[in-house]
Amino acid sequence: MYFPVVLLSLLVLIPLAADALDNGLALKPTMGWLHWERFMCNIDCDKDPNNCISESLYMQMADVMVKEGWKEAGYEYVCIDDCWPSYQRDAKGRLQADPKRFPGGIKKLADYVHSKGLKLGIYADVGKNTCAGYPGSLGYYETDAQTFADWGVDLLKFDGCNMDWKLLGEGYVNMSKALNQTGASILYSCEWPLYEWQFRQPNYTAIRETCNHWRNYADVYDSWNSVKSILDWTASHQDIIVPSAGPGGWNDPDMLVIGNFGLSHDQQESQMALWAIMAAPLLMSNDLRDICPRSKDLLQNRRIIAISQDPLGRQGYRTAKVDSFEVWERPLYKNQLAIAVLNKQEIGGPRGFFISVAPGWKICSPQCNVTQILPQFKEIGVQTLNSKVVVSVNPSGTALLTVTPINRVPTGSHKLHWQDTPVKHNMPFLK
Ligand code: GLA
Numbered sequence: 001m002y003f004p005v006v007l008l009s010l011l012v013l014i015p016l017a018a019d020a021l022d023n024g025l026a027l028k029p030t031m032g033w034l035h036w037e038r039f040m041c042n043i044d045c046d047k048d049p050n051n052c053i054s055e056s057l058y059m060q061m062a063d064v065m066v067k068e069g070w071k072e073a074g075y076e077y078v079c080i081d082d083c084w085p086s087y088q089r090d091a092k093g094r095l096q097a098d099p100k101r102f103p104g105g106i107k108k109l110a111d112y113v114h115s116k117g118l119k120l121g122i123y124a125d126v127g128k129n130t131c132a133g134y135p136g137s138l139g140y141y142e143t144d145a146q147t148f149a150d151w152g153v154d155l156l157k158f159d160g161c162n163m164d165w166k167l168l169g170e171g172y173v174n175m176s177k178a179l180n181q182t183g184a185s186i187l188y189s190c191e192w193p194l195y196e197w198q199f200r201q202p203n204y205t206a207i208r209e210t211c212n213h214w215r216n217y218a219d220v221y222d223s224w225n226s227v228k229s230i231l232d233w234t235a236s237h238q239d240i241i242v243p244s245a246g247p248g249g250w251n252d253p254d255m256l257v258i259g260n261f262g263l264s265h266d267q268q269e270s271q272m273a274l275w276a277i278m279a280a281p282l283l284m285s286n287d288l289r290d291i292c293p294r295s296k297d298l299l300q301n302r303r304i305i306a307i308s309q310d311p312l313g314r315q316g317y318r319t320a321k322v323d324s325f326e327v328w329e330r331p332l333y334k335n336q337l338a339i340a341v342l343n344k345q346e347i348g349g350p351r352g353f354f355i356s357v358a359p360g361w362k363i364c365s366p367q368c369n370v371t372q373i374l375p376q377f378k379e380i381g382v383q384t385l386n387s388k389v390v391v392s393v394n395p396s397g398t399a400l401l402t403v404t405p406i407n408r409v410p411t412g413s414h415k416l417h418w419q420d421t422p423v424k425h426n427m428p429f430l431k
Pocket of ligand 1: 036081082130131132159191219
């Protein structure tokens, strides 16, 4: 079998151009749970008390996160999305939670979540109203930042609906300053570039200085088409967005929808693998109270999480399109490399891929050690540049591997330089 590698463009990853938001947070991609994709704006607690947006939903998720190993796996933030507030601000102009659905208020909820060793996220909007029509923060940035700090909130997702796009940047920067001025540690999750792309190319240097992560593209849905469109958008803009990611600031391709209804298990594996390659925040939106064991094992897979949380903090990118396969690669700490091979042919059965075709395989000179993580864990072992190892990938599934270079120890020296010095792989982007 021979696969022609299609080289489409030759762009070299440039080093980080900007400093991250200096709040000491999100040094690794954020991990947690966020209500939106699964629970949306379900506010009917009379008809659907178990699934409506209410304090008990977050308390139950926090309980399960501790009991079912999520916290231990690294998932830390329990995040509220839209539809939590009352339609009116209080007499002092502060946001307040809907009294019927959050009888204890957000402070009590934050205390509860903290008592479980977890953190609480909340949602607001840079404009006049949130996307679902609740009060926005425009004109209230300092008040709202202080309110969130007083409540003990640990993360703010700041949406960009109902705002003059020319004022977006100013709004996001002012809220960042307001959060900082409270002195509280509040991770700042933005949607600034998503709303700005509709008009012009955003300034990622400014975004990285302002936010801990930022959404670039449309909302994720519970479907393979949605996940694919996010991957396509990311790959086709990788030369612009990848250099801006690193400890303290990350591109956010939106929530993990693993454990819901729309993705086959292979597609769930693809989302998990590619979100780890993209150094994406791992914010699950699913029902942790009722999730199938295979999805749970996948979301808690320590080897995939280790790629996501790799200390080098570089975002991966697509490096090749070969015979309806896509190869994505992420440089890891100590010169290692993660390789994901996505089978985009949605007809037929499993197909074989010569893993040495991956552009990053060149680190296997003279030798490398290869571990397969998906679809099954397997030590593939020591390989060379010309290895003929074939990985089998199901339609819309992904094979995920890590490759560790084995360098010759120079005669007379026992110092393995490659173990301590991250080396740039300079892999070409292929669109
Ligand atoms: C926008 C955001 C979503 C979600 C909804 C809530 O669409 O992109 O992630 O927060 O608003 O209304």
